[in-house]
Amino acid sequence: MTEAPSARGREPSWLDGAELWVPELQAEPYDIRAIDPSPCTQACPAGINVKSYVSLIAESRFAEALEVVRESCPLPGICGRICHHPCEPACKRSEIDEPVAIRALKRFVADLELELPLPEPPPPPDKKDRVAIIGSGPAGLTAAYDLRLAGYPVTVHEAAPEPGGMLRYGIADYRLPVEVLDREIAVLARAGIEIQTDHRIGSGTELESLLDGCSAALFAVGAQRGRRLGLEGEDECCEVEDALSFLRRVNSGDHEPVTGRVLVIGGGSTAIEAARAALRLGAESVEIVYRRARAEMPADEEEKEIAEEEGIGLRLLSAPARLVIRDGGLEGLECLRVALGEPDASGRRRPNPIPGSEFVLAADRIFAAIGQEAVLDFLPEDVAARVAERGLIRVDPTTTMTALHGVFAAGDVVSGPSTVIDAIAAGHRAAAAMRHFLEDGRPLIEADSKGLAEAVEYEVPAAPPALAGRRRPVHSGIVSGREFDEVELAFTPEAAVAEAQRCMRCGPCSECLICAASCGRRHITLRSAGVEPGRQSERFAALLRAPARVAGSLDSRSGRAVARLLPAHDVEPGAGLEVELAPNRISIEEDYCRGCSRCIEVCAFEAIHLVDPKAAETAVRVEPALCRGCNLCVAVCPTDAAVPTTVAPGWWGTRLEDLYPPLLAFSSESPLVVFACQRRVESVRQALDRDRLEPPLAHLVPVRCAGQLDAGALLELYRHGAGGFVVAGCLSGSCRYGFGPQLAAEQLLRMRKLLAALGADPDCVAGDWAGEGDTDPFDLRVLGIAPDSSTAVRRPGRPGQGDQESCAS
Amino acid sequence: MRELANLRKETHAALCLACGKCSTMCPLSPSGWFSAARMVAIRDPESEIVREDGGQAHSLDACLTCGSCEVRCPEGVHFVDFVRGVRALAPAGQRRSCPHGEMLQSAARVMAGKKAPQRDFAWLENGQENDLEIAEEGEVALFVGCLPFYDILFGRELGLETVEIARAAIRILNHVGIRPVLLSEERCCGHDLLWNGEQEAFEALAGANAAAFEARGVRHIVTTCAECCRTWRLDYPEAAPDYQPKIQHMSEFMAEKIEAGEIQWRGEALGTMTFQDPCRLGRHLGVTDAPRRVLASFGDGTGESRLVEMGKVGVDAQCCGTSGFIHCDANSKRLQSERLRSAAATGADTLVTACPKCLIHFRCAQSEDRRRHRETPDLGVMDLTVLAAAALDRPAPLATETTTHLEGDAL
Ligand SMILES: Cc1cc2nc3c(=O)[nH]c(=O)nc-3n(C[C@H](O)[C@H](O)[C@H](O)COP(=O)(O)OP(=O)(O)OC[C@H]3O[C@@H](n4cnc5c(N)ncnc54)[C@H](O)[C@@H]3O)c2cc1C
Numbered sequence A: 001m002t003e004a005p006s007a008r009g010r011e012p013s014w015l016d017g018a019e020l021w022v023p024e025l026q027a028e029p030y031d032i033r034a035i036d037p038s039p040c041t042q043a044c045p046a047g048i049n050v051k052s053y054v055s056l057i058a059e060s061r062f063a064e065a066l067e068v069v070r071e072s073c074p075l076p077g078i079c080g081r082i083c084h085h086p087c088e089p090a091c092k093r094s095e096i097d098e099p100v101a102i103r104a105l106k107r108f109v110a111d112l113e114l115e116l117p118l119p120e121p122p123p124p125p126d127k128k129d130r131v132a133i134i135g136s137g138p139a140g141l142t143a144a145y146d147l148r149l150a151g152y153p154v155t156v157h158e159a160a161p162e163p164g165g166m167l168r169y170g171i172a173d174y175r176l177p178v179e180v181l182d183r184e185i186a187v188l189a190r191a192g193i194e195i196q197t198d199h200r201i202g203s204g205t206e207l208e209s210l211l212d213g214c215s216a217a218l219f220a221v222g223a224q225r226g227r228r229l230g231l232e233g234e235d236e237c238c239e240v241e242d243a244l245s246f247l248r249r250v251n252s253g254d255h256e257p258v259t260g261r262v263l264v265i266g267g268g269s270t271a272i273e274a275a276r277a278a279l280r281l282g283a284e285s286v287e288i289v290y291r292r293a294r295a296e297m298p299a300d301e302e303e304k305e306i307a308e309e310e311g312i313g314l315r316l317l318s319a320p321a322r323l324v325i326r327d328g329g330l331e332g333l334e335c336l337r338v339a340l341g342e343p344d345a346s347g348r349r350r351p352n353p354i355p356g357s358e359f360v361l362a363a364d365r366i367f368a369a370i371g372q373e374a375v376l377d378f379l380p381e382d383v384a385a386r387v388a389e390r391g392l393i394r395v396d397p398t399t400t401m402t403a404l405h406g407v408f409a410a411g412d413v414v415s416g417p418s419t420v421i422d423a424i425a426a427g428h429r430a431a432a433a434m435r436h437f438l439e440d441g442r443p444l445i446e447a448d449s450k451g452l453a454e455a456v457e458y459e460v461p462a463a464p465p466a467l468a469g470r471r472r473p474v475h476s477g478i479v480s481g482r483e484f485d486e487v488e489l490a491f492t493p494e495a496a497v498a499e500a501q502r503c504m505r506c507g508p509c510s511e512c513l514i515c516a517a518s519c520g521r522r523h524i525t526l527r528s529a530g531v532e533p534g535r536q537s538e539r540f541a542a543l544l545r546a547p548a549r550v551a552g553s554l555d556s557r558s559g560r561a562v563a564r565l566l567p568a569h570d571v572e573p574g575a576g577l578e579v580e581l582a583p584n585r586i587s588i589e590e591d592y593c594r595g596c597s598r599c600i601e602v603c604a605f606e607a608i609h610l611v612d613p614k615a616a617e618t619a620v621r622v623e624p625a626l627c628r629g630c631n632l633c634v635a636v637c638p639t640d641a642a643v644p645t646t647v648a649p650g651w652w653g654t655r656l657e658d659l660y661p662p663l664l665a666f667s668s669e670s671p672l673v674v675f676a677c678q679r680r681v682e683s684v685r686q687a688l689d690r691d692r693l694e695p696p697l698a699h700l701v702p703v704r705c706a707g708q709l710d711a712g713a714l715l716e717l718y719r720h721g722a723g724g725f726v727v728a729g730c731l732s733g734s735c736r737y738g739f740g741p742q743l744a745a746e747q748l749l750r751m752r753k754l755l756a757a758l759g760a761d762p763d764c765v766a767g768d769w770a771g772e773g774d775t776d777p778f779d780l781r782v783l784g785i786a787p788d789s790s791t792a793v794r795r796p797g798r799p800g801q802g803d804q805e806s807c808a809s
Numbered sequence B: 001m002r003e004l005a006n007l008r009k010e011t012h013a014a015l016c017l018a019c020g021k022c023s024t025m026c027p028l029s030p031s032g033w034f035s036a037a038r039m040v041a042i043r044d045p046e047s048e049i050v051r052e053d054g055g056q057a058h059s060l061d062a063c064l065t066c067g068s069c070e071v072r073c074p075e076g077v078h079f080v081d082f083v084r085g086v087r088a089l090a091p092a093g094q095r096r097s098c099p100h101g102e103m104l105q106s107a108a109r110v111m112a113g114k115k116a117p118q119r120d121f122a123w124l125e126n127g128q129e130n131d132l133e134i135a136e137e138g139e140v141a142l143f144v145g146c147l148p149f150y151d152i153l154f155g156r157e158l159g160l161e162t163v164e165i166a167r168a169a170i171r172i173l174n175h176v177g178i179r180p181v182l183l184s185e186e187r188c189c190g191h192d193l194l195w196n197g198e199q200e201a202f203e204a205l206a207g208a209n210a211a212a213f214e215a216r217g218v219r220h221i222v223t224t225c226a227e228c229c230r231t232w233r234l235d236y237p238e239a240a241p242d243y244q245p246k247i248q249h250m251s252e253f254m255a256e257k258i259e260a261g262e263i264q265w266r267g268e269a270l271g272t273m274t275f276q277d278p279c280r281l282g283r284h285l286g287v288t289d290a291p292r293r294v295l296a297s298f299g300d301g302t303g304e305s306r307l308v309e310m311g312k313v314g315v316d317a318q319c320c321g322t323s324g325f326i327h328c329d330a331n332s333k334r335l336q337s338e339r340l341r342s343a344a345a346t347g348a349d350t351l352v353t354a355c356p357k358c359l360i361h362f363r364c365a366q367s368e369d370r371r372r373h374r375e376t377p378d379l380g381v382m383d384l385t386v387l388a389a390a391a392l393d394r395p396a397p398l399a400t401e402t403t404t405h406l407e408g409d410a411l
């Protein structure tokens, strides 16, 4: 490769000095791993590729979107309803107006599947090592599914009569209908996971015999016991109960009415769940009593709002001090007012009861939701002594293995009461570790996206796409007689698409695939970290096919985007070679910009905006976070105000000076110049190789997009002796930059007219357009610019050749 | 740099007093360029030639070479020649910020090659019957210039057909009994390359054109373009001293013929018109009167065609924002918008130009504003020759044979 010609204001290309070209590296396939995660994906414990599925929804490609979700989350409909969505507070869109309604979008695509028949099961297990899992909550089910797909026979042991753990016995139907739960578990069971219900380990089947029958085991038993209040008389008084027991009854179908005034103590989702259930069962009034301020309640903000909307009172800054019991019957709860002090270990301010501030709340029922404990009675004492610590199970955080060799643990029983998505993430990690354990005896987890990701700060584009505010899913409210029906209604397809279009597609990797195309040796595929390589490259390819909305971006503040080059079969975390990608972006030279807006018209990514549309003279600004670097704007800018920042060596960068010198120093062969867009460059290269067309007969010039060529530059090449031009681009509709084919066709027409006006042969110019397909039809003979082994190409008249009529001078 | 020192002397740039009078005239001053040319002259011009990052200094590109600064200069500095000279000193192959992908420059460079172009005249037809008559050889020639190329570049985008200007010129020439010579081997006049600093290519073009026109027996060349006119009249004598035909801008030719009674108008109401003096025609060649005489004559019959003037006219006229397709930027846009507004402020409904480049630039500014839904004066922009051809009292029946009566005028 020749050196990149330096041009005005241009930074060195990302390929300069990159070891992509080192021959040893080319021996085996490599992956470019985008250190990509957008803020949403970074925030998601399970690393769901939010940007990807939201973008697909924006394209109305719902089935593919669901596939993306399923890649990292086996329970999409469940997460789509009750996930506490840490992605949404992280969403950059919230810095402009409100976050994208990510969770509701996930639910929308998950719902589409509900009516479909169950998917075909994968082939039967091909591995002999049996895996036993205790607990069928989200952690256990996720791990079971991953291991089953990896070919292991898996059995899940569940104490309760139905599988699902807290999804079934904690979370009530009006938030998570039992049909959704049943369906999603059925998908997993259909995949061949054996679930034995009513099968408590520790009574009947002892742990030891279970462990004897398998090669690896997972404890995913959750935290099943509600913590007691620790107030006098609590144990004797049947009107005081822990919320979890109450919910377990309700969710088992026991809808016995609740009467009178109800107090629920605690501030988490269990408290809110119990309060809403009590309300639905007929309570006269329901009030939540919480020690700290509203903002400090661990429950999700939306849950709090809904509870308030349903009429549940919040009594904040009140600490229960004493049960008021008369004649064995509950009369009320005495509380102390609380002043908030310095932040404690959890970062929340310490509640300090104010002495003498006692007051009494009348109550007929009290539900305590102040915490959960794991029930570890299935562990023989000597085992418990080794694996348990402070009521939970201790694991090595890098391997998720307990102190027992081959026994792993995940979910609430490790973390303490947490969330569904955390349990799913833990399930994935445990399954990955167990696979390594079973395959090579080392329970190592491949570095996941979190391990690779740098904490990248994203800048918010000043002019984001689709300015409309967030669409909210509608709530039905409580309907009498159908109190336990789901309250949150799904998006309509139109609302889902519109909402998804609000996504700004944050993230450093622009997914342009130029690295893969530049390599040209097919040794590089692109994937984002932590996902099966094959699938992910397909995904990127699919994304790239989406014409307009799936833009990637770069970290605009540091101006760099990063990806890491890793051997495809790498197992050692971080063992890869690092390649810095500085994707092409456009800078506008303001002095030159006349504000004509042509660039805005051709940018399919809404990346360019007039700085002040009303001003008389105005410049435009490019939003680096949205720009895909296609250079189409550069091609149409009449004043050369739009300048690309990066040109890969050997790639045409819209201007002559970006060409490698061979193109400007033609021999006397009057060669054919073939421009091929990045999608086709490989197959065109092969076609030319096949026909033995290489310099000086033919020059292949890769371009990002055929639309970036302009007639002026072609004419200049013609003047330097080019004998013919072929532009190989995409059919309109297949162009990943939208307007490429249209612009290319215009320039070719212009070039033909110019040649005709100069008295030269316009037929030395041809375009070759191909759609997205398996085989590239590129063939020069078909184009009529057939190569001729003796001379070069069909030679049109060209200056300096042939006709020797001389100038008078 | 010795050449630079000489250039300073020759163009009197060395005499600059830094009095600033030029800056009061330079249309770029309001944007902070003072006088772009003086910036080049008083700063270290060497550093102006090549910017550190390899690009061109903005002031060197940005100078419109309109010549406004020279009008008031007490020392007679030829800033315009100075800027042109400095541009020519830039290393070969260095790119200027030529707009439109340098397409027009490239076409000119191709024409500067040895092989003569073979232009066709399909455009004579205009889709209808071709009643225009041209000759292979003869006394009077029409220099068509780059019009067909403009149409390739701008035709669709601006809804323009600038070859209509050439058709109009032929119609008028036919009207007064002249069958003009049109050359298929005509090359670009070289104006844009010359002002872009490409001296060698310019000389090749000038030499080839001079030889070709001479070979066809041409002694009198008429052109509709102000820039071609300047180039033929002022720059060709230096590059091709052996061939010195009479050079006339169409406005001059028409003014003469009107006054000789050879052209009469139908007397149709053409409304209120105002006139844009092209820099090359007005300031560079001093031709400010002829186009006005033509415009004034339209009204002779009825009074329903009227010429009104903008504030700055003649040698004080404001440039259309770009010359020679060498540079276009935010200032160009501003100048165009301003000029369109002043034209509208006179109450005129047509802004008449005598240069296809002015026409393109004003139309471009208008179309950009419309595209952006911004207000733009509702003003027609028309070429003088086209306007005149449409106003002829009878459609061009060619007076029988002969160009002999021209002999008196020629040379
Ligand atoms: C009322 C309530 C509301 C919640 N709301 C939300 C919410 O809105 N969003 C959210 O993200 N999270 C919520 N959570 C938290 C979430 O449900 C849990 O964090 C999650 O279910 C933990 O998953 P897990 O697999 O670790 O354990 P679990 O879901 O608790 O599953 C453990 C399973 O193991 C079984 N088991 C235990 N011991 C044995 C044994 N010895 N033998 C056989 N089986 C055994 C249990 O029966 C149970 O089925 C809520 C929790 C509760 C209680």
Ligand code: SF4
Binding pocket: A038, A039, A040, A041, A050, A051, A054, A090, A091, A092, A093, A100, A102, A502, A503, A504, A505, A506, A507
């Ligand atoms: S805007 Fe889109 S990509 Fe960015 S954080 Fe929000 S959902 Fe994720």
Ligand code: SF4
Binding pocket: A585, A586, A599, A602, A603, A604, A605, A606, A607, A608, A622, A626, A627, A628, A629, A630, A631, A632, A633, A634, A737
């Ligand atoms: S047209 Fe292409 S290069 Fe230009 S701003 Fe849009 S995405 Fe970026």
Ligand code: SF4
Binding pocket: A588, A592, A593, A594, A595, A596, A597, A598, A599, A600, A619, A620, A633, A636, A637, A638, A639, A640, A641, A642
């Ligand atoms: S195309 Fe060029 S001049 Fe026109 S608005 Fe865009 S950057 Fe400015």
Ligand code: SF4
Binding pocket: B025, B026, B027, B028, B035, B036, B037, B038, B062, B063, B064, B065, B066, B067, B068, B069, B070, B079, B080
């Ligand atoms: S020639 Fe025109 S643009 Fe250039 S400095 Fe003089 S007045 Fe200004």
